[in-house]
């Protein structure tokens with residue numbers, strides 16, 4: 001490992017996972033986060049086996065499982081009558097097959113577990129209210145420029161600064177994130193506010209004309225998470241913190257299954273948030289010498305395989321392994337990291353976008369036929385869930 005600290009821009013799920021993996025491997029790190037307080041948005045997140053293996057490696061999985069829920073199945077369902085089009089078993093069968101569970105968790109709980117893990121390894125590793133504006137590099141390290149004029153010296157800079165990444169802009173130039181035409185509503189409803197039959201134990205993807213919804217349990221089933229993805233042409237980026245009128249969400253899912261209607265009905269009407277989903281096409285490189293990218297900064301994706309954060313967590317583990325493999329020699333290690341991550345992340349980003357067409361098919365017969373023609377369980381088990389970022393060859397393909 002390198003003697004100087006590795007600087008990580010961004011304390012999201014990606015940046016904190018990288019910090020924990022690197023610290024655990026004996027590398028000093030400094031995480032710079034622009035926000036004055038640590039936190040995550042009020043929404044759920046799914047953790048599949050490929051990411052759960054990294055949390056297990058960090059000693060966090062039992063805590064994450066305790067704070068979250070372990071759903072029984074992952075189902076694709078018709079938007080109105082709830083017909084099950086495909087079902088992937090989760091629960092104990094999934095754990096037996098993959099060695100780790102499939103967990104759904106409140107983002108704030110996952111983020112808190114990661115912060116705790118990083119601070120247990122180095123209580124001063126995270127610095128808040130610090131915005132990275134750019135960097136320079138020479139043969140011995142990087143100089144990071146911060147808002148306000150301060151500079152900081154380190155061995156490398158990892159841009160884990162999300163979809164609006166400043167580090168990406170410097171490495172790749174302007175690569176605008178374009179609105180995909182889809183928006184995502186996100187609300188959480190207490191299970192006790194719902195009729196018994198809708199206090200779900202499953203991850204359900206409700207597919208229908210030009211929109212889909214995702215529902216799953218959080219906090220041991222005490223909360224139900226709802227995500228509603230709707231095609232809306234011509235919307236500009238929206239604030240992630242300004243509530244939208246509840247009526248708009250209600251109108252977007254008019255005529256949908258009674259469970260969706262019940263969730264929307266019981267949502268806190270003053271706290272309905274809608275995200276404009278933005279995307280950049282995959283790139284063929286994201287590293288420059290001692291600077292690299294990870295997570296949404298490197299490979300932003302549509303959330304239609306629930307893999308954005310999972311890829312960031314995989315990146316974290318592979319980055320630490322690449323540094324170890326190169327004996328702390330930064331530039332070859334970052335090149336190895338990029339080479340190991342490009343094919344797989346490109347595949348996930350591409351398949352996530354393709355799911356938009358699969359999920360939003362307006363004709364119900366064609367929708368049913370598309371699902372009948374595939375075995376999603378076999379597909380995902382074969383390459384997505386079975387990937388182990390802790391042992392996959394570093395010259396690996398997708």
Ligand SMILES: Cc1cc2nc3c(=O)[nH]c(=O)nc-3n(C[C@H](O)[C@H](O)[C@H](O)COP(=O)(O)OP(=O)(O)OC[C@H]3O[C@@H](n4cnc5c(N)ncnc54)[C@H](O)[C@@H]3O)c2cc1C
Nearest residue numbers: 010012013014034046132161162295296303306308309310
């Ligand atoms: C509706 C929806 C549902 C999703 N569901 C799932 C799911 O179920 N499973 C899954 O795996 N993924 C899911 N995702 C994707 C996942 O949320 C993202 O891929 C993941 O959060 C990206 O993490 P990150 O750490 O790379 O970036 P971010 O979470 O964006 O974190 C970036 C951090 O960097 C900070 N920052 C930004 N700029 C600077 C700067 N210049 N200097 C310092 N700090 C800076 C930010 O404040 C932030 O804290 C979903 C996404 C959406 C929109």
